[in-house]
Amino acid sequence: MQIKCPECDGDIPVPEDVVPGEIVPCPDCGSEFEVYLGSDGSIELKPVEIEGEDWGE
Amino acid sequence: MVKVAVVGASGFTGGELLRILLTHRNVELEIATSRTNAGEYLHTVHPNLRGLTMLRFEIPNIDRLTKCDVVFLSTPAKVSSELTPKLLESGIRVIDLSPDFRLKNPDEYRRWYNWSHPYPKLLEEAVYGLPELYRDRIRSARLIACPGCMATAAILGLAPLAKEKLIQGDYLVVDVKIGSSGAGLSRSLSSHHSERANVVRPYAPAGHRHVAEIEQELGKLGNPVKVGFSAHAVDMVRGILATCHVYPTRSLDIKDLWKIYRGFYRGEPFIRFVRDRKGLFRYPDPKAVVGSNFCDIGFEIDEHTGRIVVLSAIDNLVKGAAGSAVQCMNIMFGFDETEALRIPSLHPV
Amino acid sequence: MVKVAVVGASGFTGGELLRILLTHRNVELEIATSRTNAGEYLHTVHPNLRGLTMLRFEIPNIDRLTKCDVVFLSTPAKVSSELTPKLLESGIRVIDLSPDFRLKNPDEYRRWYNWSHPYPKLLEEAVYGLPELYRDRIRSARLIACPGCMATAAILGLAPLAKEKLIQGDYLVVDVKIGSSGAGLSRSLSSHHSERANVVRPYAPAGHRHVAEIEQELGKLGNPVKVGFSAHAVDMVRGILATCHVYPTRSLDIKDLWKIYRGFYRGEPFIRFVRDRKGLFRYPDPKAVVGSNFCDIGFEIDEHTGRIVVLSAIDNLVKGAAGSAVQCMNIMFGFDETEALRIPSLHPV
Incomplete structure (x- = not known):
């Protein structure tokens, strides 16, 4: 199935048999989300913080 | 045939x-x-x-x-x-x-x-040879005028913002970095390897002919703009990175930008968006497109100044010249538009 | 001793x-x-x-x-x-x-x-370690804070215009190209040679820490400014070129610019102006300063948009770090300010 990316509105492919707690990355913007079950049992995504790479000076 | x-x-x-x-x-x-x-x-x-x-x-x-x-x-x-x-x-x-x-x-x-x-x-x-803007007119054209390489990078990067009239026309800066093949085969002291390697040489700091095309095309899409253009030769054989500094006519957030760019380029086979939180190539970089017909576009909002930075990377010889030209031919003769152009770039190069 | x-x-x-x-x-x-x-x-x-x-x-x-x-x-x-x-x-x-x-x-x-x-x-x-701006205060200082390398290039390039209140504070763009030694010895995939060569990699497209120093120092000289800063890693070991795009508060011609820059930097041993009709290096280019303590500054007026383009080239390890530091020491201890710093750059390199 496809879920809208909260960060960039892209479509994130999520396997049908996805398990809560799994991490799914967005193919467009690289943001990562943890899957969890919403109150109505629907699949929802919570952003996972990615540590920005330090580019040096 | x-x-x-x-x-x-x-x-x-x-x-x-x-x-x-x-x-x-x-x-x-x-x-x-x-x-x-x-x-x-x-x-x-x-x-x-x-x-x-x-x-x-x-x-x-x-x-x-x-x-x-x-x-x-x-x-x-x-x-x-x-x-x-x-x-x-x-x-x-x-x-x-x-x-x-x-x-x-x-x-x-x-x-x-x-x-x-x-x-x-x-x-x-003559039809301007940019398939992303003129696909229909190219189909029936007798004469195609293919864009300049730096113009291609700037126009493709800015077209979606121009169409939304988001660009303050008097404060648009396009700062280009280009490889040596941009100067073609004309030999001179400036192309002599010992003098050409390791440079960051401003060769057109206050304007360049390509400004005429960029203003022509962006003006047709939205409000007229004056392009503050500066080009620098850098140590690279192929490739252009155009860094476009836009002061927007209204404030917007990153989601708006994604929406505007996705909407404008929906279905385009050779436009890729690169604004990635992962990996090494998080923004467009010519190194990632060398040899391919792709134009990589990225964008960022500078909260500090309200500026929108648009980055556009192409291979000046392919999407900036021969690739777009063949893409136009494919359209003109009804071939698959990507025929002979589905070439992955080389990595590393 | x-x-x-x-x-x-x-x-x-x-x-x-x-x-x-x-x-x-x-x-x-x-x-x-x-x-x-x-x-x-x-x-x-x-x-x-x-x-x-x-x-x-x-x-x-x-x-x-x-x-x-x-x-x-x-x-x-x-x-x-x-x-x-x-x-x-x-x-x-x-x-x-x-x-x-x-x-x-x-x-x-x-x-x-x-x-x-x-x-x-x-x-x-603490005294900001830029001799061209703080020579007197450095003389008696106990603690010198040497500027960041990209800040040095931008500040030296823009200081004369800031003092004349010529910079429209909301539309100042500083587009920097920097070599790999700017990241020092910290090793990562991004500094791995096969990935670092041939790049034009935007690594800080919408702002960088050095903006704080640039705004601090330019603000002291003239009206407050907000710097639209973008940094790109290019294929070079040493060197910075800062291309500063300035929309002036009043129009002026090239003679005015020469007068302003000569006046501000009169007698400075390590500032050179490069806007030459002859030779290969007509504008500042890091290649011409590598290994030396010079800051080469050039400027151009873009009649088409009214923009002033200021170009500033330094060796990020010398004038952007160790050279300025030793220059401060020479001032602090009353030595000849150019002692050990009259090093010609290497050409070609």
């Missing part, structure tokens, strides 16, 4: 046309002209073509050229404008990679090229 | 301090510290120093350091702020090349470095 000729086939752009056309399943490369190398095999000049063709360079000859279906003119300025009218009269179609028919307004040629155009009427008919 | 110590002497900047100090006729290089290389000869890490000294690296030790007259701190962020107070207490003078004392306002450290400064009072006392 469509018969194809390439005039000016010994230059870097000419060589790229040959490289792409030799792998094209719907065309036959009949003629490759070069005055200086007439009689030589193509691989004498283009080593990457050894073993792929036994074709030899020949002197340009109108009668032989008009037996083809389409002619690519990879010639310096003020050459194709002599050849094109005769070719068109004979009923064949012309894809001109030179600057001779890019601008609609003859006065602009006087201003930017110090040249009074010999065939101003043809300027109306 | 003045006794000198260099803390953090195994990095690129540390190595440049050693290279310059070893040729200095008024100082004695007593101590060069490095935790990782303690016990090694300097030339084990810095091959260019083989045969010039038999000094060896040692672990930093307060008691030994305080026997010197001046200590250079070439340390990462948040290290020198621990060491500096103790060194100052012992009465010796400190030249800090780290960012720890550059900003006057502690809130700016929270904002740009996400760090609450442990010694905000010292921020008042």
Whole structure:
């Protein structure tokens, strides 16, 4: 199935048999989300913080 | 099979046309002209073509050229404008990679090229060879004027914002970094390796001819803009990165930007968006497109100044020249638009 | 003879301090510290120093350091702020090349470095280590905070215009191209040669910490400005070119610009103006300053948009770090300001 990316509105492919707690990355913007079950049992995504790479000076 | 000729086939752009056309399943490369190398095999000049063709360079000859279906003119300025009218009269179609028919307004040629155009009427008919903006008109065109390489990068990066009238026309800065192949084969002290390596050389800090095309095309999409253009030669053979600094007419957030860019370029086979939180190449970088027909576009909002930074990376010889030209040919003759252009770039390079 | 110590002497900047100090006729290089290389000869890490000294690296030790007259701190962020107070207490003078004392306002450290400064009072006392702006205050200073390398290029390029209040504060763009040595010795995939060569990699497209210093210093000279800063890594080891795009508050011609820049930098030994009709290097280019303490400044007026383009080129390790630091030392101890710094750059390189 496809879920809208909260960060960039892209479509994130999520396997049908996805398990809560799994991490799914967005193919467009690289943001990562943890899957969890919403109150109505629907699949929802919570952003996972990615540590920005330090580019040096 | 469509018969194809390439005039000016010994230059870097000419060589790229040959490289792409030799792998094209719907065309036959009949003629490759070069005055200086007439009689030589193509691989004498283009080593990457050894073993792929036994074709030899020949002197340009109108009668032989008009037996083809389409002619690519990879010639310096003020050459194709002599050849094109005769070719068109004979009923064949012309894809001109030179600057001779890019601008609609003859006065602009006087201003930017110090040249009074010999065939101003043809300027109306010529179609600007950017498939992402003119696909329908290209389909039926007799004469295509392929954009300048730096203009391609800037226009593709800014078109979506121009259409939304998001660009403050008086404060638009385009800061370009370009590789040495952008100067083609013209040899000089500045292209001498010991002097050309390791440079960041501003060679057109306060404006460049390509400004005329960029303003023409962005002006058609949205409000008129004046482009503050600066070009720098950097230590790279192929590639352009255009960093466009836009002060927007209204504030917006990153989601708006994604929406605007996705909407404008929906379905385009050679536009990729690169704004990635992961991996090494998080923004567009010519290194990631060298040899391919892709234009990588990225964007960022500078909260501190309200500025939008748009980054656009292409290979100046492919999407900036030969690739877009072949893409136009594919559209003109009803081929699969990506035929011979689904070339992955090289990594690392 | 003045006794000198260099803390953090195994990095690129540390190595440049050693290279310059070893040729200095008024100082004695007593101590060069490095935790990782303690016990090694300097030339084990810095091959260019083989045969010039038999000094060896040692672990930093307060008691030994305080026997010197001046200590250079070439340390990462948040290290020198621990060491500096103790060194100052012992009465010796400190030249800090780290960012720890550059900003006057502690809130700016929270904002740009996400760090609450442990010694905000010292921020008042520290003198910004740019001789061209603070020569008198440097003379008597106990603590010098040397500028960031990209800040140096931008500030030196824009200072004369800032003083004349010529910069529209909301539309100032600084587009920087920098070599790999700017990232020092920190190794990562991005510094891996096959991935680092041939790039034009936007690594800070929408702002960078150095903006805080640039705005601090330009704001003091003239009206407050907001800097639209974008940095790109290019294929070069040493060097920075800052291309500054200025929309002026009033129109002026090229003669005015020459007058403004000559007036502001009259007598400065390490500022050169490069806007030449002849030769290959007509505008500033890092290639022409590599290894030297020069800052080359050039400018152009873009009639088409009214924009002023200022170009500023330095070696990020010399004028952007070790060179300016030694220049400050020369001022502090009353030596000839150019001592050990009259180094011609290498050409070609």
